[in-house]
Amino acid sequence: MPVASDVPAGECGSISPEVAAHVTAMSTMGWSALNRSRGMMMHGCAGAARPQDCLATVPLVSDADIGASRSAITAAHLRLLFTSTNRSGFWTRSSADGRFVGRSTRLRDLAREADITATGAMYDPAFYPDNSGFMYQPGGRNCPMSALTTGTPTTVAITGAGSPCTGSSASLYQHLAASLDGGDYWASSAGTAAWDDGGHAPTLTETPRNERWTATATTSITLMANTGAGFSNVGSRRVPTPLQGDGVISPSSRLLITRFVDTAGDYQGYILHRLEASHTGSAIMASTREIARYCVQGAKPGFSFDERFIAYHHYIGGGDTVEADARELGFTGADDAGFEPYTTQGSSNIYILDLQTGRQTRVTTMGPGQYALYPHFRSDGWMYFLVRTLGTTREHVVASDAALLQ
Amino acid sequence: MTRSLTRSVVALALLAPACGPAPSPPTPTTCEGIETQAMSASAEGRWLLGLASRYPADTALGARGDELRRSQRARREAAWAAVARTLSPVPLAHPTATAGATVPRFQTWYDRADVARTFQRLYENLGPAGRAAQERFSDAALDEAFGLNVGFVTTLPEWPASRLEAYTASLDTAAAVSGVSGVQRIALSPDAVRHFVSSYPEVLRCIANGAPPGFADGPAASQQVAREPIALARCGARVVGPFFVATGGSLTARIADLAEGTDLRVLEGVTPTAATRCSASAATGCTVQGPGLFMVKVTTRSPSASGVLDVRYTPPTTNMAACLHGVFPPSAATVALEWRRTDLGMPLPTFDTSAPALSRRLAPGADATWGTGDGAAEPAEREAYTMRLASGSRFRLAGMHIRTRELDHWLNITLWWSPTPDTDFGADRPAAVRSLGGPWSSYKMCVATDFDEQDPDPAGGFAQDAPSLAAALRTVHEGRGGPSWCSNPYIDAGPGMVRSNCVGCHQHAMSGVLPADVQTDHARFPDNGRARVRNNYPADGFWGVDGGDHLASVIAETVEYWRSAR
16 A cells, blocks of 8 residues: 655555564563563462463453443453542553553552552553552652552652652653663553554544654663663663654564654554664664554554553544544444434544554443543453543543453 | 660760860761662572572680670681681572572572462461461461462463573673572571561561550560779870660669769760769769660769779660560571662772771761762772673672671671772681672771670781781770771661761661661661660561561562451
8 A cells, every 4th residue: 555755755554574573573582571580479360270261250341330342342342440439641551461450549459449649640551561669759759669559558658758659761651671681671652652542532642742743753762771789770762753742662672663744744554663782881772663563543552461452542523533443343434324313422442553464353332422442451461541521520440351362 | 685684885985175065977878778678689690599498507605705796806706707708609490501600698588579479378278267367377388388389380371381491591700690589678597587587477567556665665674784994194085885774673883982072963865965963973873764775874073083883783684686586596687688789880989997997987076978989999890799681781789797696796797898908998808708709808807796886906906917907996086985886888878877887787687766867866776876765676676677678578579468368
């Protein structure tokens, strides 16, 4: 498929053989495999022989919550992890073992069925892929998981006296990678982001960028070196990522995926980069190389721990994609009477995309005014996401096994 | 054990012409190396290492505790012997591309990932009833779990035999073999892990209810007697203690045959603001009733005063390690390792630990901080123990703590790399360590076995045959009864930590005290955190339970995992 001349060079649907090679390598050497080898205890998996058998005692979604027929995949399961009457802001993220779910400053301990309030934090919970810790903003506050797992805490001090957390240079929308083998790893800022807090009001399209993603846009790559006593920021390099933003680094830190736009600022899809970074002593060389381009619509994505999939949500009801979105949901088009409520109330659905094949699969079929948001994976391939509904502060967190069925 | 735990003495000798206050020490900020955890031995690494090698404890050492407290020379000889036992080469469980490959014994020891896999297996196998009853693990179950941990990698589909073969084939140098255990920061001998995981009910209880306070009362034990020689010049003062007295018990302190002009006070508490509970002339003495923690302070206005302070007191009977199933066995040992990267353009800083250099760092007004180093070096592999990870990253071992439970307050040893390894703290290195090979002769050593120094000889008995060591020891000797000393330039890097002794900090493990506070809160933790302020040690002095690797959280997570699965 040819590409318009005003987007970065590359071709929609192009997927380099390097992607398959990377996915194959990560299937045995990535964070999912490594966490298995460390005996990570996945939430809801006691006695389960396979990941697909996990969360078997967690109830399926029903008409009492988000609706019994929200799964877009016949054989897949959507399980209701919990419901909160407290509205959250911005994204939701979970621990690698799936036990903790961070929504704004509330951390839900699914094992204890209890909330832990993160005092001194404001937003953007994030968790390390090795389950060693979590982070909150502002201030890139790094905290050990033991602060959540030891005893029966109801609060955890992210800042201030007695806080187990320390500050860092990580800024908003952080994605936390970790070293797979004790070697160095690379961290990336999100670059210019699109703040995404949809579903509180009708949200018909992907949320706008905070700043323009220009032809001179860059992404900062930071060398986190194992000094022996821990990982230290040794230095950074900026790599060109023209007309791109919302960079997300993979758990192994070897891939970088960005969203890209055309010169008019319209979202075009995702570009997958191989991170080519090395150092000689403290001298850093870094560059990115496009290895795939997926021209699908969606918000900031999240990688699976085996780095085979990304998951994202996509807002519907308006914009350039409204016709295609309506048809994909089975309507005759955007003018279909059945689709009309979407055009006023909006909605969003969850998708997973197989990076090797480029195949996109819709996971949910949400109703008008119902927003499935912020999908992210846990280490064993289960995916969690948030559901917001217009007109209510009630929010649901749902688990999906869709990726395990692919 | 009872003896040493009931007679620990802290002394402050203040000899000022006008009876004025001594200068305050600087403010340090952290306790010794219990902070960052790092990469652990992988499942494949554990398979290659096999079962961890037991620490071959010197079972006769416990009976020599008093001798070691009174003799720096005997203490150092015992410490060097423990170093040799810890560093002894152990063969790998499977052949590699490096023929006859071995690793030092400590590198076979278990880290957090090993503890997690082992405890998970043990706890799961208890079954619902056993878990509900918090049953103890049988020896057979423990043996099985350790064995399964070794073979765990072979149960993983991503590790077929061909991959394990490729893994062993990649270990083609001594440095690569050294990297099998990863950039461990903390590792535990097998008997230390065995004891820790067996203590899970007590660990859970302390997580839920908290640890006992610093002074844990209990039924009065039999009366104890402590006698301490006192020699003071005019305006001199000496503080002796602490003494822990049970409810219903008492403490009587007295110095017989002393002329007027020397007074004695019993203080409640160890802080500088401790309240006086009684005062009298030293010859008359005085008595206080328990419960409480008391210090005895002797002062004189006479030109000189000398005698023997006699303290009789009734301590409480307490659980010394309430957060564990008793204290660790003598074969329990732990290491805390300080690795430094070699290939980032960062040379290894070096530290001068000679008498003149220590004097400068410990001089009044100095900050008593090791700082960034006195020089830099790029030691070769034959000069510093070196490892290479699969990623290619290389690391040197800059320093290491070794703690063995052969003594009541542990044998607290620390090693640090030096470009002049045969001087000061390396001048008495024995043949047993030299024979271990090149790099191990490049590390200096100090040791502490108690809160206070009981060797009256500032030179530690080395004046004749190791004068540079004798001189260095003189600089850190604060008088008999003063706080003991041992500090590692690479690990004890926080401000003020040139004044350190390991023992004082470790008493607080799992007590709820933050390690950083031990060195910074002089009111609660006198002598730069070196003074004894507790009559019980919740985790038997092992910070790994709630600091560093936080092994308590391994237990808590596993228990919660199965509880939530019901």
